[in-house]
Each structure stands twice: as C-alpha cells, then as structure tokens.
Amino acid sequence: MSSEENRRFEVDESGHGERVDKFLASKEEDWSRMAVQSWIREARVRVDGRPVKSNYRLKAGERVEVTVPPPEEPKVEPEPIPLDVVYEDDNVIVVNKPRGMVVHPAPGTPSGTLVNALLAHCKDLSGIGGVLRPGIVHRIDKDTSGLLMAAKNDRAHQSLAAQLKAHEVDRMYVALVNGSLPHDKGTIDAPIGRDPRDRKRMAVEPRNGKPAVTHFEVVERFRRATLVQCRLETGRTHQIRVHMKYIGHPLVGDPVYSTNYRKFQIEGQALHARVLGFQHPATGERIRLEAELPEDMQRLIRGFRKHL
Template identity: 50%
Template sequence: MDNIEIILQEDSGRLDKYATNYLQEEFDFSRSYIQKLIEQGFILVNDNIVSAKYNLLKNDKITIIAKEPEEIEAIAQDLDFEIVYEDSDLLLVNKPNGMVVHPAAGNPDGTLVNGLLFKIKDLSAIGGYLRPGIVHRLDKMTTGLMIVAKNDKTHKKLTEMLANNQIHKEYIALVHGVIEPEKGTIDAPIGRHRGNRKKMTVTEINAKHAKTHFEVLKRFENHTLIKCVIETGRTHQIRVHMSFIKHAVVGDPLYAFREDQKVEFGQYLHAYKLSFTHPITGEKIDYTCEIPKEFNDKIIELEN
C-alpha cells in the first residue's frame, strides 16, 4: 500500500483503537499486526513516534508508512459457515457476522477463504492465491449471501455479469429514524472521503456512479426496517447512501452515531437474496437467506 496521511476532523481517542478501526476496515489487518506497526514506528502522529495509548486530537496528522506485507499463505481451516447452494461451477455461501472474506497481512487465517479451502476441492484462481473463488466481497460485519466461483471460466462470466448489473442483490437493513416514503431511490456518486480515508462519502470528486433503491418493510418508534436493491457495487454503498439521507444503518461503526461503535454485533445489514442466470448452465438461480438470530432479536426488541 502507499503511504497514507489522515488529518483528523475531531478528537478521536487512542491511536491504537483508531488505527485498528481504520486498518481492519481497509486492509483486514489484525489487531496484533497493527500494534506491531505502531511499536515499530510505521504509524506516526505529527511525524513523531508515539505510544499506542496516545490520545488523538482534532487536526492531528496520522501517517501510515507503507510496509511490505508479511508473506502469508492461505491455509485450509475448518470454520463454521453454511453452503446454501453448490454445483460443479459455483456455490453460494452464507457469510457469518465478523468473518473477513480473505486473508491479508497480519490477518492470515479465520477468513472465509480459509474455510472454503477446507470444504471445497477446486476454486477459481483468478483472484490469486489469497482470494481463490472470490467474485465479490461483503464487509466484515455484513452477513449473508456471497457467490464463489469454482473455475476461471465461471469466475470471468460472473465478474462480467456483476459489471453489467445482471446479478440481482437484495439486502435487509435496520436504520436509524423513521423513513416516511414507502419507497425511494438514492442516486448519488461515491468516492473516498478526503478527510478520513477509511470512509467513503457522497462526492463529485474522483467518484463513481452509485444507485440504491430502498423499500420500507416495517416502521418502529425510532427505527425502520428496509429492503435495499443495489444497481452498482461500490464500497460501503448501502451504508454510505443511508447515512447520506440521514438514516444510517444501526450499529455501523463508521457512518452512524458514536454510540453505534459500541454495538458488538456491528451493523445490522444482511445480504438477503441473490438472483441470476447461471453463467454456464443457463439455469435460474434464486436463493434467499434468513437474517441472523441477533438481527431478529433486535427486531423483536424494537417491537416490544
């Protein structure tokens, strides 16, 4: 990665906690690896080496110095996740909450890829040895359906289908506030946040087109349960768009309220449905995946 400089827009607490939130989100680094980066002087504040406990203040400059990643190997591990559908060309998996999709420096195991290598004999090689079979990603704290390719031919076709909006993806999200209209569309470009590189934002600067459709499923006193359909697959798209219209996803540590950072479950965002034409057989693939128990428990809590 290139050197990164961040000018803080507000007091941000301890350096180690801030750096962990940023580097885990951006690069899937582990806490121990981030601690090592601070100790070895690869993360500076105002060009100085400081303690991991340093309290970050508004206008502090954080510099993350590019460091060659440690050599890692994706190893097979027996991990707990559900395979919803499988044939000779592809499979659909239900990614659990808190599981990173693929290994990265400082985070070599415990990922979906590690689990796939244990369960599946053949995976496509297009994504490289650390991302075998991975056609698209979900955030660490987002649950639900993902497509995995078993061979390169299928992988290429699925990638083209994603680019051409030929894979229908539906999400279920719990958001802050009460949304009044029954349906709506957010058509707003998304790019990197200029003041906080771990975040994306709605902007015209170095941005990409992004469109999200939403529909109200249920209203509560101070929250709304919605269905989202995305036409584009930008980083954090639903999270950014819902925050943009002042209805951030509950539990979102980046785009919601400060207290949401304390929600152990993470954001209440679930990839509920995938529907597409099988790129090899032409068969219609249409699967749904129920929300996790913790998500359902939260809905029950709001109903009572």
C-alpha cells in the same frame, strides 16, 4: 514474480500542508501509514526528486514519487471452519456468511476468514482473485451477514464477474436504519469514494467518487427505526451504509457511520444480504437464493415491535 511499481502524485490545494506519510497512505486502500513510513526510511519516497522524512509537510504543486516494493507472496492455509452452504455444484458455491467473519485474508487478519474455510471445504477454487482471494467474485463487509458467491473455476469466475459488471446479478439486502424514512421507497444516486478526511471510511464524493445507485423500500416502521430492503445497482464499498447515512438514516449498530451504535444489542451494522440471483455460468439457468435474517436482527426487530 511481482516487480516494483513506480507511482507519481501531484499535490493539489487539498494536500497543501499535509504530512507526506499521511498523504500517501490515503492514496490506496492497501497502503498503511506504517508501510509508507518504512518506504520513506528506505528512500523509496521522493518529493520533487529529493528524499524526505515522514513528517515533511507538502506544498501545492509538488510531485510525490514512490517506488512500491513487490508484495510478499503470502500463503493462505485451509481451515476447517463450519460453513452455512446454501448452494453448491462443480462451478459455484454460495454461502450464508455470519456477521463478524472477514471474507479474505488481509493485514491483521491472516486466518479465520471465509477464504480459509472455502479452501478446506472445496477441492478447487478459481485462481483469478490471486493467492489471497481465490474464488472470490464479490465481497460483503465483515459485520454484514448474508449470501456471498464464490467461483470454483476461472470460467465460472469470468461469467459471474461479467454479470456483476453488467448489473445482471440480483442483490437484495435487508437493513434496520435509524429514525423514520420520509418516503416509502426511493433511489439514492450519489457517487462514493474514499473519505479524504479518513481513509478507512467511504463517503459521498461528487467530484472524485464512482457512480453508486441504491434502491430502497420500507418494509416496516417502528418508533426509533425503519426496516428497509435495498437493491444494489452498483457495488461500491460500504454502499448501503454510506448512502443511508447520506440521507440522514445511518444503519442501526453501525460503528463507523452511526453515532449511537452502542445503544443497540448487535455487534456491527444491522445489514443482511438476503437475496442473491444470477445466471448459472455453465447451464444458463437463473438461480435465485434467499437466506433468512440472522437471530440478532430478528431479536432487534422483536424489540422494536414491542415499543411501537
């Protein structure tokens, strides 16, 4: 059973003057501001040893301590949601996830996820990911479509996770980006971390980010956009979306990183995980799978070609 967790944070100059609830909510992806405020009401948060209110403004040099309560053990129910299964055996299942589907349950999305669908479809899934993420080895964003693999047992999960860590999994994405890229190919090597101004966004963070490398190559050019393929060397949250924005060419339809996303007939960013390659965890055979672009991206491409 999970126990309470004690965390401590030193306030630096960037946190000076910030509300304590906002400061703490930016420290972990799963810490919502509402949750932090409830911890403050329960006297779980102290600044230099004394309890404070949510609107307390921090000063540089202060120490913030928080006693995080144990998470409630959730129950994830199987749901008979149709799946586009691209590959399946006793160890691995690979699906072509549609745009708009969340990968696993989270606050605000307790059902209707890929995990709910997998639990109904598969007899067994690896338990390494815990209750909320059974079988999930890697993720793609809700509004990104394409190939995603899940493990049916712990041994397969460990093998696939090790391959991801060693950069031995081949992941190729196709994206539509705004504007015309100046080069036909290139590499973006820029560390990514949580945006200090908005915890729901990621950003290139040279000091506090984790290494992130994206290789891109132009496939086709249009008047207002460019079709590119991207290969991931690392797998940071929102990596392609952040890197393309960083070089001045955010993804078409991206509601988070692009300012003109409403101009295009697509719900979410035009990004598709097209190719997935890995070594089979049981046989050692090299598996390479491909999923065609979804209709919404194909429709956008046809429209761009008409206006070359």
